[in-house]
Amino acid sequence: MRTDTVIIGGGLSGLTCGIALAKRGQRVTIVASGQSTLLFNGGSMELLGNIDGIAVTTPLEAIGTLPQSHPYSKIGADKIAGLADEAKQLLADAGIDMEGNASANHWRITPMGVAKPAWLTLKENLRIDDLDKLPAKRVALMCIRGYFDQPNGMLAQGLRELGFDVKAIEFTTDDITSLRRSPSEMRATTLAKRLISNSALQRIADQINNLSDDAELVLLPSVFGQTDATDFQTLQSMVKKPLRFVATLPPSVAGGRIQALLRHYFKMLGGNYLMGDSAVSGQFDGDKLLGVTTAKLGDMPLKANNFVLASGSFISRGLVANYERVFEPVFDLDVDADGEREQWTRFGVLEPQAYSRYGVATDNDLRCMKDGKPIQNLRAIGSVLSGHDAVKMGDGTGVSMLTALAVTKGIISGK
Amino acid sequence: MAERMQLCNISDNNFEQCTKCSICTTVCPVAAVTTDYPGPKQAGPDGERYRLKDHAYYDKALKLCLNCKRCEVACPSGVNIADIIQHARMKAGEGQRASLRDTMLANTDLLGMVANLVAPVANATLGLAPTKLVMDSVMAIDKHRTFPAYSRTKFTTWFKRHAAKEQDAYPNHVSYFHGCYVNYNFPKLGQDLVKLMNAVGYGVHLLDKEQCCGVALIANGLYKQAKRQARTNADSIRKSVKDDHLTVLTTSSSCTFNLRDEYPSLLGVDTSDVRDGIMIATRFIYNLVDEEKIKLIFKQDFKKRMAYHTACHMQRMGWQLYSIELLRRIPGLDLQVLEQECCGISGTYGFKKENYERSQAIGSILFKHIEDAKVEAVITDCETCKWQIEMSTGLPVENPISVLADALDVEATRRANGLQI
Numbered sequence: 001m002r003t004d005t006v007i008i009g010g011g012l013s014g015l016t017c018g019i020a021l022a023k024r025g026q027r028v029t030i031v032a033s034g035q036s037t038l039l040f041n042g043g044s045m046e047l048l049g050n051i052d053g054i055a056v057t058t059p060l061e062a063i064g065t066l067p068q069s070h071p072y073s074k075i076g077a078d079k080i081a082g083l084a085d086e087a088k089q090l091l092a093d094a095g096i097d098m099e100g101n102a103s104a105n106h107w108r109i110t111p112m113g114v115a116k117p118a119w120l121t122l123k124e125n126l127r128i129d130d131l132d133k134l135p136a137k138r139v140a141l142m143c144i145r146g147y148f149d150q151p152n153g154m155l156a157q158g159l160r161e162l163g164f165d166v167k168a169i170e171f172t173t174d175d176i177t178s179l180r181r182s183p184s185e186m187r188a189t190t191l192a193k194r195l196i197s198n199s200a201l202q203r204i205a206d207q208i209n210n211l212s213d214d215a216e217l218v219l220l221p222s223v224f225g226q227t228d229a230t231d232f233q234t235l236q237s238m239v240k241k242p243l244r245f246v247a248t249l250p251p252s253v254a255g256g257r258i259q260a261l262l263r264h265y266f267k268m269l270g271g272n273y274l275m276g277d278s279a280v281s282g283q284f285d286g287d288k289l290l291g292v293t294t295a296k297l298g299d300m301p302l303k304a305n306n307f308v309l310a311s312g313s314f315i316s317r318g319l320v321a322n323y324e325r326v327f328e329p330v331f332d333l334d335v336d337a338d339g340e341r342e343q344w345t346r347f348g349v350l351e352p353q354a355y356s357r358y359g360v361a362t363d364n365d366l367r368c369m370k371d372g373k374p375i376q377n378l379r380a381i382g383s384v385l386s387g388h389d390a391v392k393m394g395d396g397t398g399v400s401m402l403t404a405l406a407v408t409k410g411i412i413s414g415k
Numbered sequence: 416m417a418e419r420m421q422l423c424n425i426s427d428n429n430f431e432q433c434t435k436c437s438i439c440t441t442v443c444p445v446a447a448v449t450t451d452y453p454g455p456k457q458a459g460p461d462g463e464r465y466r467l468k469d470h471a472y473y474d475k476a477l478k479l480c481l482n483c484k485r486c487e488v489a490c491p492s493g494v495n496i497a498d499i500i501q502h503a504r505m506k507a508g509e510g511q512r513a514s515l516r517d518t519m520l521a522n523t524d525l526l527g528m529v530a531n532l533v534a535p536v537a538n539a540t541l542g543l544a545p546t547k548l549v550m551d552s553v554m555a556i557d558k559h560r561t562f563p564a565y566s567r568t569k570f571t572t573w574f575k576r577h578a579a580k581e582q583d584a585y586p587n588h589v590s591y592f593h594g595c596y597v598n599y600n601f602p603k604l605g606q607d608l609v610k611l612m613n614a615v616g617y618g619v620h621l622l623d624k625e626q627c628c629g630v631a632l633i634a635n636g637l638y639k640q641a642k643r644q645a646r647t648n649a650d651s652i653r654k655s656v657k658d659d660h661l662t663v664l665t666t667s668s669s670c671t672f673n674l675r676d677e678y679p680s681l682l683g684v685d686t687s688d689v690r691d692g693i694m695i696a697t698r699f700i701y702n703l704v705d706e707e708k709i710k711l712i713f714k715q716d717f718k719k720r721m722a723y724h725t726a727c728h729m730q731r732m733g734w735q736l737y738s739i740e741l742l743r744r745i746p747g748l749d750l751q752v753l754e755q756e757c758c759g760i761s762g763t764y765g766f767k768k769e770n771y772e773r774s775q776a777i778g779s780i781l782f783k784h785i786e787d788a789k790v791e792a793v794i795t796d797c798e799t800c801k802w803q804i805e806m807s808t809g810l811p812v813e814n815p816i817s818v819l820a821d822a823l824d825v826e827a828t829r830r831a832n833g834l835q836i
Contacts (some may be wrong), residue, residue, distance in 0.1 A: 034491035037439045182450035184457040189441040197748030251441045277733040296733025300702055
């Protein structure tokens with residue numbers, strides 16, 4: 001099977017690249033080995049959040065100070081602002097309404113109640129532009145009885161430390177109580193599928209209106225709206241006070257929605273999305289990749305003029321570590337990683353970890369290196385790239401989207 | 416150390432690879448509509464940890480699993496979650512007898528053989544209100560269901576009478592595993608395949624001996640019988656692929672998945688040596704077209720707007736691409752590719768009275784998408800999806816092979832492939 005481009009990986013970077021190429025008339029096939037880490041995303045994108053543990057307020061400026069090994073530096077710091085605008089527009093075109101801009105970070109609130117710098121956040125989520133000017137003082141934190149993917153105590157404590165006057169209020173409705181018959185399924189994504197009728201939303205709104213007394217802002221876990229934001233709008237029309245969602249622990253409704261909308265948009269543009277298949281090997285002719293064999297398509301490899309590796313980091317198996325080495329499992333590409341196993345990790349899970357920066361080695365056009373030489377038509381994007389650190393630098397989603405858009409330009413221009 | 420630890424750590428179903436990420440729970444169609452089912456993570460790898468200690472931890476709610484395999488498709492770690500659940504069910508069902516209802520539903524070929532003999536009577540009787548009421552109350556087969564109509568002439572009978580003789584004259588050859596549905600209910604699909612393959616220069620041949628693939632037997636707990644039939648089929652397929660060098664084509668996604676993957680994983684009947692020789696017909700045809708070995712020429716006046724539904728087992732095989740890409744080659748076909756959702760029937764599951772409401776609730780998302788697509792018909796590779804969608808939306812549902820055969824300009828195609836008309 002031949003298309004113009006084959007993308008290995010169906011998460012944020014793969015879908016962004018696929019959409020951008022399909023919009024320019026390319027025929028694109030995406031191979032996705034299962035659902036992606038977007039399901040761990042609470043509804044925000046980050047461009048650059050921290051450098052050496054210090055929060056970044058103006059990411060575009062800070063990006064100029066990054067070392068040459070960082071993917072942003074390879075794209076070119078001067079191109080970031082334009083690509084960031086393009087990324088925001090692509091999300092909007094897919095039906096994902098996010099607020100924020102690349103010149104100044106705002107703050108998102110994690111499920112644990114910590115404020116972290118962010119670039120874009122879903123409109124219905126709590127977003128703080130300035131920690132010295134909170135959007136409200138008295139806050140009602142509505143906690144769903146029996147829902148275990150929100151650590152309410154920590155969340156309330158975190159919000160208090162930010163300066164909110166928080167009242168945590170537990171509530172339930174008949175619908176929620178009946179769902180508790182299956183305690184292992186009291187998850188955000190299950191609630192989002194079951195709490196959809198106007199009457200179920202009205203019963204929740206009634207509880208909120210009864211219990212939130214003098215609050216200026218009502219916070220509710222993000223367990224609504226798996227296909228679009230209309231459930232939020234319906235709830236807001238029923239709740240008498242301003243309402244915002246707070247991110248939950250995964251699987252996340254907001255992240256699932258972002259993934260579903262991007263995938264839908266890609267398919268609408270004529271793209272092929274092979275869900276549940278995975279690339280296993282490639283056929284090379286010198287420094288050119290001819291085709292990719294997948295587990296399911298077997299002896300009929302996917303052929304294309306260009307290939308993009310968007311297979312993610314360790315969690316998505318874009319990178320694999322065994323007892324001897326860190327490697328890229330499909331093509332055995334060159335990786336930037338320490339040789340000695342002792343150097344990979346540091347004691348203390350919250351310490352900066354060397355392995356977070358590992359990834360495939362690329363040239364300045366993000367072409368993948370194999371045996372020290374670039375593969376002419378294989379580019380890497382997103383978390384599989386080396387030189388960045390989604391956890392400690394808060395640059396994961398930005399690198400995913402911006403490297404995807406950057407290589408799109410390379411592929412289209414034929415450079 | 417590395418080698419040793421990993422060797423000790425590998426199960427048939429990748430059980431140990433579960434990272435507890437919970438992504439499977441987001442796609443389970445059953446857990447989405449009922450609180451009676453604990454969801455794939457709990458029913459699969461989580462519950463398995465207990466069951467490995469003591470099978471008394473088996474939970475009867477596992478019967479609610481559709482075996483749709485969407486959890487396996489979603490799993491980023493390659494865990495065969497539904498296989499874990501099926502194995503637990505098989506173990507719990509050992510030594511138990513299936514009910515009359517389940518035995519009847521499971522024996523699609525036996526039922527078909529009897530019904531064929533009395534097709535007009537059977538169709539009329541099975542469709543009658545009093546019969547339906549008796550089936551509903553006595554047999555617990557839901558009264559809303561209509562059995563697919565039985566054909567008066569079996570596909571194999573038609574084939575022997577009208578097609579078999581001329582097949583040897585073609586330059587290339589394939590085998591065809593037609594399955595129960597084509598044989599007893601809908602010979603037209605088999606006839607469409609013969610028409611299509613003949614037009615591109617391929618003679619079609621039946622296997623020496625074909626029995627029901629057994630997918631319904633497995634679902635209804637008749638494992639011994641399923642294993643017997645699997646061995647017969649595996650032998651016939653092996654003869655075709657190994658001795659006669661003929662690829663075995665199919666037109667049903669669930670039969671195909673069963674022959675290729677569930678025979679070894681659930682029944683312990685090894686088909687790995689011939690697995691690559693069994694495939695859905697659209698994959699075979701697509702590849703020939705892609706490699707420019709054959710040409711398909713379509714009618715100028717074919718104009719239709721249809722929606723493609725990816726059957727769950729088709730997605731599990733990862734082959735919907737072939738059907739979709741072939742259909743896209745029909746110039747007059749305005750093809751809407753639907754988001755993958757489960758239709759809710761899952762073979763015989765939805766026929767059972769206790770599952771009817773759940774089955775329809777599961778399918779409701781798909782039915783809405785179909786309604787929104789504003790099409791005149793739906794296309795899918797699975798016959799039970801077809802029954803469910805036809806009953807629930809009122810739209811006709813066709814197999815991709817039938818759509819291709821319908822749109823094909825047979826004479827022009829035969830000529831383009833160098834055949835005498």
